[in-house]
Amino acid sequence: FLKRYLLTENHYQVPGLAEWKARILREVPGAPVESFERNLLRVSNYEKLRRSLHTVQGPAGHSIPPRTLPGPAFAHADTASPTFDHWWAFPVCAFTHRFTGNERALFEAVKDDPSIKKIVLTRKKYVEVDGKNVVVLPLRSRDGQHYLMRARQIFIKHSPTRNIVFPVSPRLHNIINLWHGVPLKRIGYASLDMRDKLGRLSKEHRKCRAVIAASSVDAMAMASAFYPLSYNDVWVTGLPRHDFITRPQDELPAHLREQSARLEQLLDGRRLVLFVPTFRQAQEDAYYRFGQQELAWLSQWLERNHAVIGVREHMADQARVYRTALETIGALNLSDTWFEDVEVLYRHASVLLTDYSSCFIDFMLTGRPAISFAYDFEQYVHGERGLFYEMEQVFPGPVCRDFQELQVALETCFDPPGPLERERYAWKRRLLLAHADDANAWRVAQQVKGLYEQPQSSSQMAG
Numbered sequence: 045f046l047k048r049y050l051l052t053e054n055h056y057q058v059p060g061l062a063e064w065k066a067r068i069l070r071e072v073p074g075a076p077v078e079s080f081e082r083n084l085l086r087v088s089n090y091e092k093l094r095r096s097l098h099t100v101q102g103p104a105g106h107s108i109p110p111r112t113l114p115g116p117a118f119a120h121a122d123t124a125s126p127t128f129d130h131w132w133a134f135p136v137c138a139f140t141h142r143f144t145g146n147e148r149a150l151f152e153a154v155k156d157d158p159s160i161k162k163i164v165l166t167r168k169k170y171v172e173v174d175g176k177n178v179v180v181l182p183l184r185s186r187d188g189q190h191y192l193m194r195a196r197q198i199f200i201k202h203s204p205t206r207n208i209v210f211p212v213s214p215r216l217h218n219i220i221n222l223w224h225g226v227p228l229k230r231i232g233y234a235s236l237d238m239r240d241k242l243g244r245l246s247k248e249h250r251k252c253r254a255v256i257a258a259s260s261v262d263a264m265a266m267a268s269a270f271y272p273l274s275y276n277d278v279w280v281t282g283l284p285r286h287d288f289i290t291r292p293q294d295e296l297p298a299h300l301r302e303q304s305a306r307l308e309q310l311l312d313g314r315r316l317v318l319f320v321p322t323f324r325q326a327q328e329d330a331y332y333r334f335g336q337q338e339l340a341w342l343s344q345w346l347e348r349n350h351a352v353i354g355v356r357e358h359m360a361d362q363a364r365v366y367r368t369a370l371e372t373i374g375a376l377n378l379s380d381t382w383f384e385d386v387e388v389l390y391r392h393a394s395v396l397l398t399d400y401s402s403c404f405i406d407f408m409l410t411g412r413p414a415i416s417f418a419y420d421f422e423q424y425v426h427g428e429r430g431l432f433y434e435m436e437q438v439f440p441g442p443v444c445r446d447f448q449e450l451q452v453a454l455e456t457c458f459d460p461p462g463p464l465e466r467e468r469y470a471w472k473r474r475l476l477l478a479h480a481d482d483a484n485a486w487r488v489a490q491q492v493k494g495l496y497e498q499p500q501s502s503s504q505m506a507g
Contacts, residue, residue: 046064046068046080048083048084048088051064051084051088051093051096051097052084052088052089052092052093052096053092053096054095054096054097054099054109057099057107057109058099058107059099059100059101059107059108060099060100060101061096061097061099062097062098064077064097065077065080065081068080085170085172086170088170089168090166090167090168090169090170090182091166091167091168091182091184091185092168094182094185095109095110095182095185098110098185110185110186111186112184112185112186112188112189113186113189113210115210115211118189118193118210118211119211119213121189121193122193122210122211122212122213122216123213123216125193125194126194127193127194127195127196127216127217128161128194128195128196129196129197129495129496130159130160130161130196130496131160131161131163131191131194131195131196131197132154132160132161132162132163132195132197132198132199132492133163133165133191133192133195133197133198133199134147134148134150134151134162134163134164134165134199135147135165135183135198135199135200135207135208135209136164136165136166136167136169136171136183137201137202137207138167138202138206138207139202140169140380140384141166141167141168141169142169142171142380142384143164143166143171143173144285144380144384144385144386145201145222145224145285146199146201146222146223146224146256146283146284146285146488147199147200147201147222147284148285148385149283149284149285149286149287149288149484149485150199150222150284150485150488150489151164151173151175152297152485153284153287153485153486153488153489154485154489155173155174155175155176155178156175156176157176157177158176158177159177160177161177161178161179161195162175162177162178162179163179163181163191163192163195164178164179164180164181165181165182165183165188165191165192166180166181166182166183167182167183167184179191183208183209184209189210192208192210192212193212195217196216196217196218196496197217197218197220197492197495198212198217198218198219198220199220199222200219200220200221200222200252201221201222201223201224202224203221203248204219204248204251204252205248214250214251214252214253218253218254218492218495219251219252219253220252220253220254220255220256220488220492221252221254221255221256221270222256222283222284222488223255223256223266223283225283225402225403225405225406226257226258226259226262226283226402226405226406226476226477227262227265227266227269227402227432228400228401228402228404228405228431228432228433228435228438229322229400229402229429229430229431229432230269230429230430230431230432231269231429232245232249232269232270232271233245233246233249233268233269233270233271234265234268234269234271234430234432235269235429235430236427236428236429236430237428237429245271246271246272249270249271249272249273250272250273252270252273252277253277253495254273254277254278254279254491255267255270255273255277255278255279256278256279256280256281256282256283256488257278257279257280257281258280258282258283258286258405258476258477258478258479259280259475259476259477259478260280260478261475261476262280262476263275263278263280265432266278279487279488279491280478281479281484281487281488281491282477282478282479282481282483282484282487283406283484284484284485284488285385285387285406285484286387286406286409286477286479286482286484287482287483287484287485288300288385288387288388289387289390289391289406289409289410290409290480290481290482291482293391299384299385300385300387300388303383303384303385303388304388304391304392306382306383307378307383307388307389307392308392310376311352311392313350314350314351314352315349315350315351315352315394315395315458316351316352316354316389316392316393316394317346317351317352317353317354317393317394317395317397318354318356318378318389318390318393318395318396318397319353319354319355319356319366319370319375319397319398320356320357320386320396320397320398320401320403321357321358321366321398321399321401322358322398322399322400322401331365331366332366332417332419332420333365333369334369334370334447338447339369339370339372339373341451342370342373343373343374345451345454345455346373346374349458351394352374352375352376353370353373353374353375353376353397354375354376354377354378354389354393355367355370355375355376355377355378355379356378356379356380356383356386356389357379358401367379386403386406387406390403390406390407390409390410391410393407393410393412394412394413394458395412395413395414395415395457395458396412396413396414396415397414397415397417398414398415398416398417399416399417399418399419399424400416400418400424400425400429400431400435404416404439404440404441405438405476405477408440408469408472408473408476408477409473409477409480411469413440413441413457413458413461414439414440414441415441415442415444415450415453415454415457416435416439416441416442416443416444417444417450418435418443418444418445419444419445419446419447421435421443421445437472438472438475438476439472440468440469440472440473441453441457
């Protein structure tokens, strides 16, 4: 018997479990240990698994589990460690623990460049990537700390404290905030619900070397959100993950093509109505409750249009109100559990249904219709977060305040747009997206390399 719990938890602190495959093969030659390992990596908490397998036996016969440096010790070691310009660290998402979004797109752009050491720092989920000069390690490990201390460039998507965890020095590292979208809702220093946290926010933002933006208008919003960073600290490169929306299918990374094939099979020729609601602080108490008659109408409309709703709720949402309600009319679960990369969903969606999520800005790259179901407009805009822009000025489709308006919008969403509608759509896209090509990640990489254009010393190149 091979007890998976022993390997993943090591509750008895057994040393030497790193040799488990060799030990099994000695007892059972030909045992499918590679299959066992793939299963372990798929279902286990990778942080715990690696810690379990790296427990060693001390000189007195006692077990020594691996430990990370605590904050003060890490800060001291970070100050004393050399840093290398060409070491780029990519901590995964602090919420989903997945390697997706802008940081993954940037990684894909440089993964085969042998002059850059790419360090992917994982959390609970195992990450498998390819490329040249790539290292994959748990963030919360001594090896992870070692590489993090030496990486001059660190790419995050939320905040330094949330994504990096350890107190790296902003004087020694360039922390580049790639964020995760073009914000419609106010974020950071500009958000209405952050007025009592401005001191803490400014302290976090000072740690960042730069923030990226999708256009000059977006750059002004990001500068206000990331105060005290200035407009000059915002790079108008475009968002790297937008490359995955505009790039030809056969040029996408393999993991995106695999997700695309699975989605095509799931749709089975039906149109996809992609429903991406934004997060509400009150969650379950704040989300719209579809009545039975409304659900019946939606079901009938979908059948008439040979379509299906796919629900992609916010990564921080725990209530799952919409998925539960819409499953009764055959809605698809398109959460990141099944489809890690939302860009795949954009590529296949015939229409986007959202509320205030900035996903509509990403979706404008497709040129397809979008509908906002803004049922709580006044409360949300004036009471929860606030918006950077007037909704009707930037949203490319109808903004519906109740279900009746939503019905009207859905009935006409597949009709070909007229010349005036096409021009309005194009103008709004140009306003918020300066780049509609697939070179956003390349532009970010060039900006980062520009930070160390000067000749490197022999000690820097030693890494």
